[in-house]
Every structure is written in C-alpha cells, then in structure tokens.
Amino acid sequence: MVNTKEFIAWFILKAQNLGVTFNVTPLLKNNDLFHVSLFLQNIQAHGTSQDLEEAKLKAIVEFLERYNLALLYPKRESSGVACHFSEKLAQESAYQELIERDSFLWHWHHFIAPTFISSEKRDDLIIKTYALQARDKKTEVFLACVQGPSGLIFLGTASQDPKKAAYEAISNYYAWKINAVAPLALTEFVKQDVYTPMDHFRLSLHSQTQQKIKDWLQSNLIQKIDKKIKVALQKMNWSPQLQDHKLFMYQATSKDVLSLYVGLPTESFINPLPHPLN
Numbered sequence: 145m146v147n148t149k150e151f152i153a154w155f156i157l158k159a160q161n162l163g164v165t166f167n168v169t170p171l172l173k174n175n176d177l178f179h180v181s182l183f184l185q186n187i188q189a190h191g192t193s194q195d196l197e198e199a200k201l202k203a204i205v206e207f208l209e210r211y212n213l214a215l216l217y218p219k220r221e222s223s224g225v226a227c228h229f230s231e232k233l234a235q236e237s238a239y240q241e242l243i244e245r246d247s248f249l250w251h252w253h254h255f256i257a258p259t260f261i262s263s264e265k266r267d268d269l270i271i272k273t274y275a276l277q278a279r280d281k282k283t284e285v286f287l288a289c290v291q292g293p294s295g296l297i298f299l300g301t302a303s304q305d306p307k308k309a310a311y312e313a314i315s316n317y318y319a320w321k322i323n324a325v326a327p328l329a330l331t332e333f334v335k336q337d338v339y340t341p342m343d344h345f346r347l348s349l350h351s352q353t354q355q356k357i358k359d360w361l362q363s364n365l366i367q368k369i370d371k372k373i374k375v376a377l378q379k380m381n382w383s384p385q386l387q388d389h390k391l392f393m394y395q396a397t398s399k400d401v402l403s404l405y406v407g408l409p410t411e412s413f414i415n416p417l418p419h420p421l422n
Contacts, residue, residue: 167322172269177311180200182203187207187214188342190202190315191206192311205228209227212393216382223245224242225393225396226241228392230392238395239375239377241303242397242401245301246398247278258276261273261274261286261306269290270291277369278369280372285302286301290313290316292317298317298320299316300314326346328343376397
C-alpha cells in the first residue's frame with residue numbers, strides 16, 4: 145500500500161529541484177472542486193477532484209508520465225499511456241484510455257453525434273454528458289461538454305464513469321480561464337510538423353472548430369461502430385531522474401486507432417480534432 149502523503153512530499157522536493165510551478169485553484173462557488181496544475185517549460189499536467197489531495201495526486205502522476213515521455217520517449221505522445229502504483233491497474237488504465245480516445249476519434253471523424261444522457265447547471269457552467277460507442281463492448285465511454293459565459297465549449301472524455309468526464313471538461317475550462325490559452329487557427333495548425341495535445345486544445349478554441357463541435361453534437365447521421373480493436377500493451381522504463389516512486393507506466397497501442405490523434409494525419413484536415421488537454 146502506497147502512502148500518498150509520502151509520495152506527494154517526495155514529488156514536491158523533486159519538483160523544487162526541477163523548477164516545476166504549481167497552481168491550486170478551488171473551483172465553483174462552494175469550493176467543492178479543486179483544480180491542480182503543474183508546469184515545466186512546455187510540459188503541463190492537471191488534476192481535478194472534490195478532494196484536494198486526490199487532485200494533487202492526479203496532477204503529479206500525469207506530470208511524471210509526460211515528463212518521463214519527454215526524457216526517454218520524445219517522439220511519442222501520451223495517448224494510451226497510464227501510470228499507477230498497481231501494475232495491473234496501470235495496464236487496465238492504459239487500455240481504457242486508448243479505447244476512450246479511439247471512441248472519440250471514431251465519432252468525430254465519421255461525424256456521428258454521441259448519445260445525450262443528461263444536462264446540469266453548476267454555478268455559471270452548463271455541463272452536458274453523452275455516451276460514446278466503443279469497439280470494446282465491456283468498456284463504457286463518456287463525453288462531457290462544458291459551456292461557460294464565454295460560449296466556448298470544452299470537452300472531456302472518460303471511461304466507465306461519466307462524472308470523471310465532467311471533471312475533465314471542467315478542468316479544461318479552468319485551464320483555459322486561468323492560463324489565458326489563445327486559440328490556434330487551422331491555417332497555422334497545419335503548418336506544424338508535430339502536434340501536441342496543447343496544439344489540439346488551442347485549435348478547439350478557434351471559432352471555426354467551435355462551430356464544427358456544435359454541428360457535430362447535433363448531427364443526425366447514424367452508424368454503428370463495428371470493427372473490433374486489437375491492442376498491444378508495452379511496459380515503459382523510467383528515467384533515472386524519476387525513480388524511487390513505485391509507479392508502473394504502460395502504453396496501449398493499436399494500428400486500428402486513427403493516426404491523426406498522434407500527429408500523423410492520414411487524411412485532409414476537414415475534421416480538425418478538438419482534443420482536450422487531458
């Protein structure tokens with residue numbers, strides 16, 4: 145059993161040496177949701193939870209994951225990557241994340257709207273939850289859309305729990321609000337050789353993409369996902385700079401997942417991907 149307080153204390157010392165900056169923000173009027181952001185150069189990680197320690201833990205694990213990728217696997221991106229103190233749960237989380245991303249990609253590129261589940265209002269935010277089709281019938285995938293006073297729509301996805309998808313969308317909303325992330329036009333996006341999650345996030349803020357998101361959510365096209373997905377799991381090494389934490393790191397990969405997500409476009413950018421930060 146891992147002592148999370150000791151783990152967080154270990155990371156704080158490590159982060160001070162690396163120069164990582166922290167941002168802890170209570171969300172919503174009752175401060176019943178916390179958003180934690182970590183920044184180091186072009187690497188950022190976020191965690192949102194009703195429990196502050198859990199929000200810190202999520203952000204720290206995501207930061208270690210992304211920083212380790214930058215150190216040892218600079219040509220890879222974070223799709224299908226997961227870390228956990230349990231090796232089995234790290235494998236399961238990596239698999240579920242790949243299914244989740246594949247599900248979103250399939251809906252977006254075929255312009256098939258997700259299935260509406262519910263809508264609620266929290267403070268000045270409207271949160272809508274949807275179900276997505278998945279190639280693995282045992283894995284439920286959910287999409288959340290958060291819209292604030294600005295009118296911009298922020299997306300979040302999660303497997304198995306719609307509340308997690310809502311938290312991810314809220315996290316993306318506050319990441320934009322706190323850090324003043326600027327939109328990125330499609331004409332500038334396509335000039336880049338490599339696409340990061342932040343590039344896709346900035347693209348999602350542009351008015352052209354925002355309109356496409358609205359059109360997508362109201363699409364009348366109907367299609368069933370039929371092709372099964374074959375997934376390979378790879379255990380990843382840790383950089384010597386990031387050891388002594390007892391985390392396992394795995395990446396799930398599949399040739400069946402659309403490659404636009406990882407920055408290798410196989411088709412025109414008629415449907416630019418509005419990928420969330422997480």
